[in-house]
Amino acid sequence: GHVVIIGWNPATESAYNELRSLNVAKHIVLVHERGPVIHDEMTTTVRGDPTRTETLLRASVDKASMAIVALDDDAKTALTVLAVKALNPRARIVAEALYPEHVDLIHKAGADIVLATRSLGGRLLAAALLEPGAAMFVEDAASAAYGKAKFKEIPGKRFAGKPFGEAMRLLREKGCTPIAVRRGTALIPNPPDSLIILESDAIVVVTPREEETC
Amino acid sequence: GHVVIIGWNPATESAYNELRSLNVAKHIVLVHERGPVIHDEMTTTVRGDPTRTETLLRASVDKASMAIVALDDDAKTALTVLAVKALNPRARIVAEALYPEHVDLIHKAGADIVLATRSLGGRLLAAALLEPGAAMFVEDAASAAYGKAKFKEIPGKRFAGKPFGEAMRLLREKGCTPIAVRRGTALIPNPPDSLIILESDAIVVVTPREEETC
Numbered sequence: 001g002h003v004v005i006i007g008w009n010p011a012t013e014s015a016y017n018e019l020r021s022l023n024v025a026k027h028i029v030l031v032h033e034r035g036p037v038i039h040d041e042m043t044t045t046v047r048g049d050p051t052r053t054e055t056l057l058r059a060s061v062d063k064a065s066m067a068i069v070a071l072d073d074d075a076k077t078a079l080t081v082l083a084v085k086a087l088n089p090r091a092r093i094v095a096e097a098l099y100p101e102h103v104d105l106i107h108k109a110g111a112d113i114v115l116a117t118r119s120l121g122g123r124l125l126a127a128a129l130l131e132p133g134a135a136m137f138v139e140d141a142a143s144a145a146y147g148k149a150k151f152k153e154i155p156g157k158r159f160a161g162k163p164f165g166e167a168m169r170l171l172r173e174k175g176c177t178p179i180a181v182r183r184g185t186a187l188i189p190n191p192p193d194s195l196i197i198l199e200s201d202a203i204v205v206v207t208p209r210e211e212e213t214c
Numbered sequence: 215g216h217v218v219i220i221g222w223n224p225a226t227e228s229a230y231n232e233l234r235s236l237n238v239a240k241h242i243v244l245v246h247e248r249g250p251v252i253h254d255e256m257t258t259t260v261r262g263d264p265t266r267t268e269t270l271l272r273a274s275v276d277k278a279s280m281a282i283v284a285l286d287d288d289a290k291t292a293l294t295v296l297a298v299k300a301l302n303p304r305a306r307i308v309a310e311a312l313y314p315e316h317v318d319l320i321h322k323a324g325a326d327i328v329l330a331t332r333s334l335g336g337r338l339l340a341a342a343l344l345e346p347g348a349a350m351f352v353e354d355a356a357s358a359a360y361g362k363a364k365f366k367e368i369p370g371k372r373f374a375g376k377p378f379g380e381a382m383r384l385l386r387e388k389g390c391t392p393i394a395v396r397r398g399t400a401l402i403p404n405p406p407d408s409l410i411i412l413e414s415d416a417i418v419v420v421t422p423r424e425e426e427t428c
């Protein structure tokens with residue numbers, strides 16, 4: 001299925017560029033009222049009120065595999081997530097909340113992941129005052145498209161039953177640094193060496209951008 | 215000196231809360247035209263056009279040690295950074311750019327660090343579709359105030375002359391995972407074990423939130 005990006009602002013523009021650069025090779029449909037109309041081999045644009053089912057159907061939301069919803073207005077984002085979920089219960093939905101206190105509500109509306117990206121940005125502004133390396137690292141690693149590092153998930157399968165310390169040693173030999181384990185919807189950052197890795201885990205690593213080393 | 219936060223929006227609101235929670239014990243002066251007027255033991259609010267020198271002087275910008283500038287308008291942010299720099303060349307200035315193409319210009323205006331936080335947020339929305347653990351990790355680690363991890367800078371001094379691999383081993387024993395080295399304004403993410411640490415380096419680590427283990 002295709003990817004639908006609902007709303008046009010600096011965040012969705014950047015998400016659009018990132019998805020293109022990742023070569024996930026899926027068609028992307030942009031849905032918005034006032035953004036640019038892009039039509040190329042990879043992109044279709046649908047103009048209209050994104051909270052209306054009629055608009056979403058023109059974007060074939062019912063056949064999409066993934067959707068990003070970021071409307072710069074938490075009420076509209078929540079309403080649109082409800083509409084997308086109603087049309088397509090199987091699509092993975094990622095939504096942006098302006099305010100952290102709305103994260104849970106937008107989650108309940110049906111989004112799989114809700115990121116309070118502006119709040120995150122503010123925390124990074126604060127960190128940049130006091131610990132500049134931390135902010136610089138996040139800037140670099142959050143993008144696959146530029147810089148010298150990126151975050152990546154690798155399947156825990158090949159380390160199943162082994163302690164995290166051993167996975168750390170093997171992955172470091174290949175130039176990657178494991179920093180967290182995702183277990184379903186729970187995250188275990190900075191795990192102890194003794195944590196036993198499950199087959200269904202995903203290991204979050206920092207990896208050099210250029211090569212797929214690990 | 216005090217910290218000045220110029221502009222009120224979800225990002226600066228979050229930066230304000232983060233700085234308060236970090237107990238850096240500095241006075242914070244908020245400067246904006248339409249945000250809330252907060253006056254308490256830690257905070258003063260100055261109302262006025264933040265691009266005007268007169269407003270900035272009422273916030274004692276000339277005596278501040280740090281400033282965050284985030285005005286939701288890259289032209290106003292650049293102009294304000296120029297004004298802050300003119301009043302106080304020694305203050306550390308962190309600025310938010312809405313669009314990545316303005317980062318260099320705002321840097322040239324005098325900001326020490328410029329973060330395109332909305333663009334970063336968009337890249338995380340894209341990452342959340344494909345590698346959810348990466349986005350979850352950034353959300354957690356970017357804040358000292360909540361979650362199970364945080365990013366931290368530690369001085370390279372105690373590891374000066376040693377290879378990164380040895381620092382990694384010693385820091386992991388204390389429950390921290392080093393992920394990058396900051397050398398002045400350059401960042402070396404995911405360094406090889408053989409990198410020799412300099413006295414002036416800072417090591418960026420992921421650390422458990424609760425304790426200062428390393």
Ligand SMILES: [Ca+2]
Binds near residue numbers: 140144146149
């Ligand atoms: Ca990168």
Ligand SMILES: [Ca+2]
Binds near residue numbers: 354355357359363
């Ligand atoms: Ca945290």
